[in-house]
Amino acid sequence: MKEPLPKFSYLSPMLSKKTKYGLKALAHLASQKDNRPVQIAEIAKHENISQKFLESILLSLRKTGFLGSKKGKGGGYYLIKDPKEILMTDVMRILEGPIAMVPCVSLNFYEKCDDCPDENTCSVNKLMLKVRDANLAVYRNNTLADLII
């Protein structure tokens, strides 16, 4: 007895909204002619993002050295580095977390899997190592500049 493919509703997509919003905001800032500060409200409106949620995302991008901010009138957020110098590996690690799908194959956040006795004979480890390498290759070969048309 076979069943049809299960219907995934994508109610919980694998890419978090945080990352999605963060990427869109960065791309928005990178699209500015000069590097003028852009207000949260403007980004939120233009990119269809909850303003309060976006606030916390931009804040974390500022604290990790991607963005600068200016308070008061005419204030807002702006890119600190050239978009061509902003690697997706760094952005993704800040916004989404580890790139590896299991801790035991993570470069920056390695942890032993608590349930796995031996990584060398683990089939999951073997597959996820290849997946990690494939993803890393993409993120390393793409900068913020590559995301804007």
Next chain:
Amino acid sequence: MKEPLPKFSYLSPMLSKKTKYGLKALAHLASQKDNRPVQIAEIAKHENISQKFLESILLSLRKTGFLGSKKGKGGGYYLIKDPKEILMTDVMRILEGPIAMVPCVSLNFYEKCDDCPDENTCSVNKLMLKVRDANLAVYRNNTLADLII
């Protein structure tokens, strides 16, 4: 003011336990000399998996045509196809769901992102398309046979 890299505890790894357990169980079955039925309890014990949880995973793999089952004494689960014929794309789609990280770049589960006005100018779409292709390449080029030592 900069912050150190956030510490991801990997409390919620991106690969679900369901997929992890499912892969391990499939690999366990593929490692059997003959294709004899293996009891749930044996797999669970050998692979450090909650037996009841594993039950439901194996059931879904049976209903989707990967496994056969035999009841009663000497019963258990067994592979229906040759491990070399079992593509990781198919396994991952059953266990984990869509391979794409956003619905708007999914081959098998396409959906328009509700918050995005135009996919053609979406920076997230652009990046996630590349990620999907990279992941697909890995999953297409690996079979269950490739997971066992």
Next chain:
DNA sequence: TGTTTACTCTATTAAATTGATAGGATAATT
């Protein structure tokens, strides 16, 4: 024929995470 074995199915649960919101504090500009 009856007992044992082992898969099948439904339902429930605690814990964690996500995404969103509210409200006020702070700092810079005018």
Next chain:
DNA sequence: AATTATCCTATCAATTTAATAGAGTAAACA
């Protein structure tokens, strides 16, 4: 001093995950 806009803390509902319980069903075997 007043306005603007970032900064920070706390809270919230909804969802998902992982695990467990318990009863039902079918096959093998003595």
